[in-house]
Amino acid sequence: MIIPTTVWRLSWAVWALSLPLLAQTPTVPGRYIVELSVEPVADFVERHEGADKQATEAHRERVRAEQKTVRAELEKRHVRVLYAMDTVANALVVQSAGPAVEMSSIPGVKRVTAVRRMDLVEADDEQPPARLARRR
Numbered sequence: 001m002i003i004p005t006t007v008w009r010l011s012w013a014v015w016a017l018s019l020p021l022l023a024q025t026p027t028v029p030g031r032y033i034v035e036l037s038v039e040p041v042a043d044f045v046e047r048h049e050g051a052d053k054q055a056t057e058a059h060r061e062r063v064r065a066e067q068k069t070v071r072a073e074l075e076k077r078h079v080r081v082l083y084a085m086d087t088v089a090n091a092l093v094v095q096s097a098g099p100a101v102e103m104s105s106i107p108g109v110k111r112v113t114a115v116r117r118m119d120l121v122e123a124d125d126e127q128p129p130a131r132l133a134r135r136r
Helices: 005-024 041-047 053-076 100-104
Strands: 027-036 080-085 091-095 109-116
Touching: 027 053, 027 100, 041 053, 053 080, 053 091, 100 109
Parallel strands: none
Antiparallel strands: 027 091, 027 109, 080 091
16 A cells, blocks of 8 residues: 555654643553564565565464563563454553563563553543643
8 A cells, every 4th residue: 555645744743743642641651562573464565565464364373472471571570461453453462560671571562551541532522521621
C-alpha cells in the first residue's frame, strides 16, 4: 500500500501535536507494552507483497517463537504476561512490580513503554466525564 506524501506528513503532524497530551496522560501503574524485535506479521506481508499463506504463517511462527522465549524470561523475573499481539504489533502487554529497565535488558526486547490511560469522549457529548473535567 502506497500512502500519498501529504497524508503521511499530516499523520506525522497529528502524532507530533499529540505528544504534549500524551505526556499529561496518566500511566496505568505496573502495566507495560513490551515491543519485540521481530517485525509483526502485517509489516512482513506489506514488505513481501507477494507473500503466500505459507510464508506468512512461517513468519507468524517466528514471531510466536520470539514471544515464547521472551515470555519465559519475563516469568523468571515474576512479570505476568496479560496479552500477546502478533499481527499489527509484535508485543506483549505485561504487569510488573519491577522497573521497566529490567525488562528492556532481555534479549529480543526492542522497547518497553508504560501503558497510558485514555478516556474516550463521544463527539455528541455536551460535557466530558467528571474525571476529565477535574483535570482542566
